[in-house]
Amino acid sequence: MAETMEDLQLLSFNIILHAGNARSFAMEAIMLAKEYKFKEAREKIEEAEKEFIEAHHIQTNLLQEEASGNQSQVTVILVHAQDHLMTSMAVKDLANEMIDMYERMQQMEGEK
Numbered sequence: 001m002a003e004t005m006e007d008l009q010l011l012s013f014n015i016i017l018h019a020g021n022a023r024s025f026a027m028e029a030i031m032l033a034k035e036y037k038f039k040e041a042r043e044k045i046e047e048a049e050k051e052f053i054e055a056h057h058i059q060t061n062l063l064q065e066e067a068s069g070n071q072s073q074v075t076v077i078l079v080h081a082q083d084h085l086m087t088s089m090a091v092k093d094l095a096n097e098m099i100d101m102y103e104r105m106q107q108m109e110g111e112k
Contacts, residue, residue: 008072011062015055015081022051023088026095033095033102041099048092055085 029044059082062072072078 005073005075008075009077011058012075012077012081015058016084018051018055018058019081019085019088022048022055023084023091025051026088026092029095030098033099036102036106038099038103041095045092045096045099048095052085052089052092055088059085 025044025048029041029048032038032041032044066072
């Protein structure tokens with residue numbers, strides 16, 4: 001998959017792209033949940049998940065190549081891509097929790 005350094009850089013940038021898109025969708029979900037727009041917020045989480053699937057596909061291929069004995073050079077860009085992916089996943093997880101929290105807040109306001 002990553003036969004040259006340029007290939008590895010392109011794959012790294014694609015991980016960054018999809019992880020960044022996912023993070024943006026997760027942040028939009030939080031903003032929508034804050035406005036009690038839960039259906040739209042969950043839709044944004046679904047969009048984030050689609051982006052994560054794309055990023056994970058690239059990551060999995062790199063891992064499978066390495067497991068097969070085809071070592072990739074670890075570059076700062078690849079490390080940054082992995083860091084970006086993991087941070088974006090944490091944002092998505094927190095967004096899900098915040099959507100649940102805002103739903104509960106809305107319920108509690110209705111109980112008063």
